[in-house]
Structures are given as C-alpha cells and as structure tokens.
Amino acid sequence: MTDLAIAHVTVDCTDAAALAAFYAGLLDRPVDPSPTEFFATVGRSAGAHPVLMFIQVPDRTPGKNSIHLDLHTADLPGAVARAVGLGAKHVADFAEYGVVWTTLADPEGNVFDIGAS
Template identity: 35%
Template sequence: MALRIENFSIDSASPSKTARFWAAALGWNIVHDDGEEVTLQPPVGSPEAGILPDLLFLKVPEGKSVKNRLHLDLRPNDQLTEIARLEALGATRVDIGQGSSHTWVVMGDPEGNEFCVLRTLPQAERSAQ
C-alpha cells in the first residue's frame, strides 16, 4: 500500500496555545507555527520519532460543540501523577457519560478536546512491551 498517516489534524480557535499545551504534555517539539497552523513532532531520537504521525493544529472560526469523534489515549507510567501534571498544564476532567467504574480518566485540553489517560500498566506488562 502506498499510503501512510502523515498527521492527525485538530481544529482549534487558538492553535498556538493548544499546541503549546500538547507539546508540554507529550514532550514533543513545535516544528512549525504560522498562527494558522502549528505542527508538533516527537523529538528526534525518541521511540515515537518517525513512527507516530505529527499533530497538526488548524485555526478554525467555530468553537468546539460536541464530543470528539477521534481522541488520543495516553498510557502513563503513573496515572495519578500524570493526571495532576496535565491539570497543572491546563487540562480538566471531562464527564462524557463514562461513569466511574472505568480504569481510564477522560480529560479535556484547554479547548475541551477530549483525551483519555489510561491506567498504569503493572510492571510485568510494561516489561513485556
């Protein structure tokens, strides 16, 4: 097949602000920012470099109004520590009707785009990856 995913595009009222949140959250680099489009890439030499698609934040006039149809699931080494860190960066917990019996936590970035912080994997499962 001659196709590959180049980037995930995320609509944003303020692409620079939203991209700065995600750059800090993921430890990725802003490689392009013209005010209308901002591109994030994993750092060179990281396990994600050259494997994961870029994140492209695009300026749009309308605000977010419904639950995302596509979102990121993030796997932390320590779920509670990462949730606290993400909240300090500007993320909030979001209720989309998921209830409280799940092992993941739904959060929203500063513009309300949902993402999930998954459970911490036990050491034995982390070693197997």
C-alpha cells in the same frame, strides 16, 4: 496489504500555537518551528509518527469533539496531575472491563483520555 499509514493527527482549534504548546508540554515533545495561531505541529522536527497538526478553523462544530486522543502511561496519577498542571480539566475517572483511565478536557474543551498501561 496497504501502504497507508497515519501521517498526522489533525486537530481543529481556535488558536493552533496555544493548543500545540499544551500538547507539546503534555507529551514532552517540542512544538515545531514557526507556530502561528493558524497552524502548528508537534513532533515533526523530532521525527515522531504520527505528527500532531493543529489548524485554526472559523467555526468548530458545537458539541462535537474535534478529535479524541487515547494516551497510555505507567504512571496514571502523575500523568493526570501533569495534564491538569498544563491547563487540562479533570472530567472523570473510569475503571471498566479491567481498564483504568481518566478523561480530561484540554484548554479548548476537547476531551482526551489517559489510561494505565
């Protein structure tokens, strides 16, 4: 048995504070105090686990997602509409193997999924 646990989900980005604000709005959690364009977190002050951590990097790998989050909700249409309202781009809808989800892109182009739970 291991005592390893996920402490942070880290996202490489160009503007940490802006991307943290997007995910804070999407998840209805606060951006933690003192965000900057270089570093920001979401959820630490609320005791969330894992904490989302955003770090500015000078050169993101082109064509590669910095991270991929799978989020679940009982209200898929409402969650997708909320994400789009916060600045996400709708990419595609899927229904495979009995699972339904929508793929979106955040304001920096990172894809993420919202699935029906």
